[in-house]
Amino acid sequence: MKRAKRGCGLATERQPRGEAEGRERGREIRRQRETGGLGEGEEGGETPRGGEEWVGGPPSLAGLAFGGSGTPCGEKRKAGSPGGTGSRREEREEPREGPGAGKGSPRGLPGMGGAASLSAPRALVLWAALGAAAHIGPAPDPADWWSYKENLQGNFVPAWSLCAVGKRQSPVDVELKRVLYDPFLPPLRLSTGGEKLRGTLYNTGRHVSFLPAPRPVVNVSGGPLLYSHRLSELRLLFGARDGAGSEHQINHQGFSAEVQLIHFNQELYGNLSAASRGPNGLAILSLFVNVAGSSNPFLSRLLNRDTITRISYKNDAYFLQDLSLELLFPESFGFITYQGSLSTPPCSETVTWILIDRVLNITSLQMHSLRLLSQNPPSQIFQSLSGNGRPLQPLAHRALRGNRDPRHPERRCRGPNYRLHVDGAPHGR
Numbered sequence: 001m002k003r004a005k006r007g008c009g010l011a012t013e014r015q016p017r018g019e020a021e022g023r024e025r026g027r028e029i030r031r032q033r034e035t036g037g038l039g040e041g042e043e044g045g046e047t048p049r050g051g052e053e054w055v056g057g058p059p060s061l062a063g064l065a066f067g068g069s070g071t072p073c074g075e076k077r078k079a080g081s082p083g084g085t086g087s088r089r090e091e092r093e094e095p096r097e098g099p100g101a102g103k104g105s106p107r108g109l110p111g112m113g114g115a116a117s118l119s120a121p122r123a124l125v126l127w128a129a130l131g132a133a134a135h136i137g138p139a140p141d142p143a144d145w146w147s148y149k150e151n152l153q154g155n156f157v158p159a160w161s162l163c164a165v166g167k168r169q170s171p172v173d174v175e176l177k178r179v180l181y182d183p184f185l186p187p188l189r190l191s192t193g194g195e196k197l198r199g200t201l202y203n204t205g206r207h208v209s210f211l212p213a214p215r216p217v218v219n220v221s222g223g224p225l226l227y228s229h230r231l232s233e234l235r236l237l238f239g240a241r242d243g244a245g246s247e248h249q250i251n252h253q254g255f256s257a258e259v260q261l262i263h264f265n266q267e268l269y270g271n272l273s274a275a276s277r278g279p280n281g282l283a284i285l286s287l288f289v290n291v292a293g294s295s296n297p298f299l300s301r302l303l304n305r306d307t308i309t310r311i312s313y314k315n316d317a318y319f320l321q322d323l324s325l326e327l328l329f330p331e332s333f334g335f336i337t338y339q340g341s342l343s344t345p346p347c348s349e350t351v352t353w354i355l356i357d358r359v360l361n362i363t364s365l366q367m368h369s370l371r372l373l374s375q376n377p378p379s380q381i382f383q384s385l386s387g388n389g390r391p392l393q394p395l396a397h398r399a400l401r402g403n404r405d406p407r408h409p410e411r412r413c414r415g416p417n418y419r420l421h422v423d424g425a426p427h428g429r
Contacts, residue, residue: 157345159345159346160345160346160347162341162346162347162348162349163345163346163347166341166347166349167349167396168339168340168341168349168396168398169340169341169347169349169393169394170247170248170340170341170342170343170351170353170390170393171247171248171249171340171343171389171390171392171393172248172249172338172340172392172393172394172395172398173248173249173250173251173252173392173395174248174249174250174251174336174338174355174395174400175251175252175400176250176251176406177406178395178400179336179400179401179402179406180399180400180401180402181401181402181403181404181405181406181407182401182402182403183403185223185224185335185337185401185402185403186222186223186417187222187223187403187416187417187418187419187420187421188220188221188222188223188285188335188354188420188421189220189221189222189420189421189422190218190219190220190325190326190329190420190421190422190423191217191218191219191220191221191228191422191423192216192218192325192326192422192423193216193217193423194423195215195216196216196321196322196323196324197212197213197216197218197321197323197324197325198212198213198319198320198321198322198323199211199212199213199319199320199321199323200213200317200318200319200320201302201307201310201311201317201318201319201320202311202315202316202317203311203312203313203314203315203316203317203373203374203385204314204315205314205315205375205376205385206344206375206385206388207235207236207237207385207388208235208236208302208311208370208373208385209233209234209235209236210233210234210235210236210302210320211232211233212231212232212233212234217230217231218230218231218325219231219263219266220261220263220283220285222421223335223337223354223403224337224352224354224401225283225352225354226280227265227266227267227268227280228265228266228267229263229264229265229266229282229283230263230264230266231261231262231263231325232262232263232264232272233261233262234259234260234261234262235259235260235261235262236257236258236259236260236302236370237257237258237260237388237389238256238257238258238289238367238370238371238385238386239254239256239257239386239387239389240371240384240386240387242256242290242291242367243255243256243290244256244387245257245258245386245387245389246258246288246289246389247260247286247343247389247390248286248288248355249392250288250355250357255288255289255290255359256289256290256291256362256367257288257289257290257362257367257370258286258287258288258289258389259286259287259288259289259299259328259360260284260285260286261284261285261286261287262282262284263282263283263284263285264276264281264282264283265278265280265281265282265283268280268281269281275350276342276346276348276350277348277350278350279350280350280352281348281350281351282342282348282350282351282352283351283352283353283354284351284352284353284354285354285356286353286354286355286356287328287329287356287359287360288355288356288359288360289359289360289361289362290359290360290361290362291361291362291363291364291367292361292362292363293361293363294361294363295361295362295363295366296327296328296360296361296362297324297327298323298324298325298327298328299328299360299362299366300362300366301320301323302320303362303366303369303370304366305369307320308366308369308370308373309369311373312372312373312374312378313373313374313376313377313378314374314375314376314377315377326420326422328360329356329420330356330358330360331419332358332413332414332418332419333356333357333358333413333418333419333420334356334357334358334402334403334404334413334418335354335355335356335357335402335403336354336355336357336400336401336402337352337353337354337355337400337401337402338353338395338398338399338400338401339351339352339353339398339399340353340393340398341393343389343390344390357402357404358413370385370386371384371385371386372384373385375388403417403418404418
């Protein structure tokens with residue numbers, strides 16, 4: 001008995017026997033093949049161009065519909081190739097007809113006939129995914145789905161489960177009375193190889209990001225860090241109103257913005273992705289920002305009118321050079337450190353946070369320019385990039401350590417231990 005493949009290309013099925021309707025359907029298929037109206041391995045469903053078809057459903061849906069098993073989302077396989085998810089038992093099942101079977105299936109989506117021949121649980125999951133896609137439009141990459149403005153829960157993508165159930169999540173509210181003074185914490189060290197920083201200022205649609213060029217390599221060490229960490233990204237988050245916009249808080253007080261310098265451990269890992277999955281993988285230096293009459297010289301380069309207007313919409317980017325990163329840091333400062341997580345998915349709990357305790361300033365005009373940035377492309381309605389920080393997470397029993405004695409807050413930071421040491425200079429800058 002001749003076999004014809006199912007519409008999804010996942011398994012094969014026998015033609016119906018003993019029924020006039022089945023014989024007539026077989027003749028129709030043969031006639032279409034002879035006239036070029038139907039390709040080999042097809043049974044009324046339309047496949048993408050070039051005789052290829054999507055395996056496991058539409059791109060970015062297969063991972064949700066089938067738990068990520070089988071072929072990755074959106075991967076193409078030649079029609080009729082092996083490796084589908086159908087079983088031998090499914091191959092012997094008689095095809096069942098239903099609404100939408102035959103021609104006219106959307107390009108790149110499995111036809112109704114193919115879905116009807118799936119097992120009931122898989123068919124339900126598939127149609128649930130397709131129904132969601134019909135409501136939200138083309139399925140985006142998971143990295144583009146989340147937004148704290150939309151109350152991210154973190155558990156709808158299995159790889160992001162830590163966002164919902166992790167016990168060492170960030171950001172946190174730092175109560176200074178809980179900070180343990182550690183006199184053995186060394187000063188922070190910054191290495192740029194004596195070169196100016198250059199890179200790309202980028203509107204990600206969630207925050208302002210500065211991505212440094214591969215050269216020069218910028219490293220930070222010292223403080224609570226046991227290894228040298230390489231700068232991967234500078235991230236700027238801000239609020240819709242002054243005094244609210246930072247992710248972390250100090251004694252229940254927020255700040256207008258927060259600058260986060262994200263580093264990965266270059267001594268143990270080859271890149272940020274690998275480091276985010278391993279112990280001692282990441283280090284994030286966080287500096288708080290408020291609105292005042294003056295402005296930090298490094299932030300002024302990023303936020304001047306000529307620069308900030310180049311990244312008005314999502315995915316806009318602008319190249320900058322001749323930046324001195326050491327100008328971002330206060331002349332003298334203390335810091336507080338704790339073990340936490342990324343504040344964005346996948347919320348990996350491999351981060352050593354270092355919170356600088358001296359606040360930076362920017363002008364009200366610069367803050368207003370930030371709030372005029374859109375999280376959408378120009379073709380969509382304007383929605384401000386502000387206010388997309390993650391809500392506070394429980395500190396629980398994690399330790400907070402600092403290089404300043406909280407019992408004597410009146411003591412000012414003096415001496416080399418309270419300065420940034422640049423390129424190994426013995427007395428800081």
